[in-house]
Amino acid sequence: MSTVDTTPRELPSEHAQLRTASHGKAEVHLVRVEREGPVHHISDYTVSSAIRGDLDRIYTHGDNATCVPTDTQKNLTFSLARDGVGTPEEFGLKFGRFMAAEWPQIVTGGRWQVMKVEWDRIVGDQGPHDFSFVRRGKEERHAVVQADGGDLRVVAGLKELTVLKSSGSAFVGYPKGTYTTLPETTDRIMSTDVSAWWEYNTLEADWDGIFASVRHIILAEFAERFSMALQNTMWAISSRIIDTHPEINTVRMQCPNNHHFVVDLEPFGQDNPNVVFYAADRPFGDITAEVVRTGTTPSDLAWGTIPSFS
Numbered sequence: 001m002s003t004v005d006t007t008p009r010e011l012p013s014e015h016a017q018l019r020t021a022s023h024g025k026a027e028v029h030l031v032r033v034e035r036e037g038p039v040h041h042i043s044d045y046t047v048s049s050a051i052r053g054d055l056d057r058i059y060t061h062g063d064n065a066t067c068v069p070t071d072t073q074k075n076l077t078f079s080l081a082r083d084g085v086g087t088p089e090e091f092g093l094k095f096g097r098f099m100a101a102e103w104p105q106i107v108t109g110g111r112w113q114v115m116k117v118e119w120d121r122i123v124g125d126q127g128p129h130d131f132s133f134v135r136r137g138k139e140e141r142h143a144v145v146q147a148d149g150g151d152l153r154v155v156a157g158l159k160e161l162t163v164l165k166s167s168g169s170a171f172v173g174y175p176k177g178t179y180t181t182l183p184e185t186t187d188r189i190m191s192t193d194v195s196a197w198w199e200y201n202t203l204e205a206d207w208d209g210i211f212a213s214v215r216h217i218i219l220a221e222f223a224e225r226f227s228m229a230l231q232n233t234m235w236a237i238s239s240r241i242i243d244t245h246p247e248i249n250t251v252r253m254q255c256p257n258n259h260h261f262v263v264d265l266e267p268f269g270q271d272n273p274n275v276v277f278y279a280a281d282r283p284f285g286d287i288t289a290e291v292v293r294t295g296t297t298p299s300d301l302a303w304g305t306i307p308s309f310s
């Protein structure tokens, strides 16, 4: 058996000296769900923690005796969020104070950055929804006009319409086998960045009105219909768009499944009754669908250059 010598030893340098150093975990994305009866409130924070202090020997000697791991700092981000996050300022202060109190011999300073993004409650067919939200301010509206000779085609769309529901979504009944580890769930967070494009069969339409209606259908179906899978929600949206708007023949959607994992806080002596989630940015489920009006075919001219659809 080969052994590795992990005894710290100095790596000397003739001319170099360590001037500043820090280490931490950057961009821990957490979502916290607060339940007030049937009404949910969500907080979405991306937190970066880094400590300064007695860290020199980690670099110069390979001596990790003062190296509070970046992984520990990530765990703490979730643990400190268990009983509430408050404002970004409050959470940053809480984190900084905790680190200094927990490792007074090591941590003499640090940097805690907390980014909060805002979500608005979705207003569906039935009014403001209890547990479905839309991200403020990232969304894009698009139109692509293609001409060939006298032939003109209009495709409209939206991108980056980010939505999240903290309940009302299940995923069960899928094939199980050697490589299945995903547990079935009848209550999960579902979140996606909706990309939707639709082809008009006319050159004269109430463009603004139809855009507003399509956007409403996306939000209302996402919020108010129980979802058996993201695919099921995409069908509900696309088919309702076609049934509602005779001017539209084809709807294409691409939706990432932005996974939210319940963080195991048990190692830190805390329970986690679906309160603190790790919002993973990758990998993501990549779900696409093209839905057409029965008896019609999408125009190659119209769709030839529409991006981001595989």
Ligand SMILES: O=c1[nH]c(=O)c2[nH]c(=O)[nH]c2[nH]1
Pocket: 171, 182, 228, 229, 230, 231, 257, 285
């Ligand atoms: O809505 C979902 N659709 C899937 O195809 C899928 N696959 C998976 O692992 N989770 C989910 N969720």
